[in-house]
Amino acid sequence: MTTANDQPLALKVDDLSVAYGAVRAVRGVSLSLRQGECLGVVGANGAGKTSLLAGICGLVRPSGGRVSLDDIAIGGLKVEETVRRGLVLVPERRQLFASMSVRDNLLLGSYVLGRERKVPEQLERVEELFPMLAQRREQRAGTLSGGEQQMVAIARGLMSSPRVLMVDEPSLGLAPVVVDAVVDALRELRRQGMTLLIVEQNVRLAMALADRLLVMEQGAVVRQTAADAELDEETLVAAYLGGPADSESDRQAADEEEVSRFV
């Protein structure tokens, strides 16, 4: 698996915190993402993964920390503005414009491009990635199946040709066979050089996609895999439990049950 250590940083998050009133959902998370890299963030329900993404893109105002995109500080900007700078979130549960057609959903995805000529080109690109979109152009987005809606959501995110695409729980609520299709599309995107930040509860899925993994627990990053590590089960277990991948096998066995909660 190629790593991208020589590439410039696309996204850098420093000590980011997100709080809802007294509840601190994200506590000082730092991460960085090189161009063309795919970073997976895993963790249990309520670990703060979604809040992390919301804080990065400005959907929620972070209570502290810095975010920069291509070395330009974007921390504290609202999501409407960070989208313009090329940071796009494909949200949890997809958030489509349910009563509007697939085509209109996609066109709204390119809203920030204005009337640029790029729009038809982008449409073509995403329809190539998800051929199903071309067949369902006029269908209302709300009437699509869950998997199709996820594809529309990802495609809509791509319409503004973002620098970094953040995808929140792409597999949530989808049948396994549909998940495969979504994963294939994300893989293809990665192959095309898209910088991806993927949040997943399903660790196997995250592993199949990402170059590196961060594990979140109670709002903080508790483990991460090395940049050049092969992402296999052993690394994963190590990432969850700490220590090198070749740590004592009896300890691993004891805690594997813990891991399987996420897997």
Added chain:
Amino acid sequence: MVFLREDRDEHTAHRSASGRALVWAPMMDWMPTFFATGIGQLPETLVSGIVNGCIYALAAVSLLVVYNVTGVINFAVGDFLMAGAMLTLLFAGPNGDPHRLPLALAVLLAVVIVTALGGLLELLVIHPRRRYGTIFLLILTIGISSVLEGGALIPTGSLTYGLRPFTSGPALSVAGVLIPRQDFWIVGSTLIVMGLLWYGATRTRIGKALRACEVNPTAARLVGIRVDRYWTIAFALGALLAAFAGAILVPVTYATYNMGIPITLKAFVAWILGGAESPLGAVAGGVGFGVLEAVVLGYSPASVANYGDAVPLLLLIVALVIRRRGLTRQMAVTRV
């Protein structure tokens, strides 16, 4: 603006010459003659209802646009209509004053000014408080309504004003029914405005973005739509629709500083009757209510008809009790 206060006698003369009056004006001298009409007047009554219904429809769609995008019930809709009527009068001059602007220009200018006013009031009054919740914002729009009314009272006094029809001449006879020329203007231009609105909402970038704010505000932000700006746009568009209704209405009714609130009330009834969700529903509600009102008032004895403004209130209660989901359920759009 003393110049508004002219031609009252001539205006009154014009009214009686047209031989038909509108049922929604405050109780006035024409009422007894109007209600003296028999069943033979039914076609005229229906036409009158449809014409009034167009005005209600425009005002109801104005309410709908503002509500769907912002969640605010704009109680000032009737006063934006009044402002459109008064400004059209101001620019065009009552009864063909040659020193005033051409009619088309007067209407355009009035609509542009009220549109800007709607956007400006949103920016200055609603915007800073938009997180306060719907009830607070509703009360704010009641405040805007009072201010607009007061603002109109100062230059116009409590007098009533009328304008010549857009095209002069006797009423046209369609299948034996006499229809005043302004009625064609009202129905025709309402259809055109609705058509333009439909085109704008479904075919233009700004229209789609406006609908996106309505369908899913979070998703709208995620694709980079500055939802706050669309609040302003929605209020401006709402004011535009109301002002236009006022401009086309003023030749067939009296304009007074306080004409707004009854219209707001009726627009609200039309909006609820139409299901409060789709523009088509609001139009159907507006026309339906106009016809119903015309028939009820047209065939009531004067003693009942004098309570004309109670009709929409009664209907509102009935509508809310019986059909809380409106009449156009199948057209209802899912709000996410």
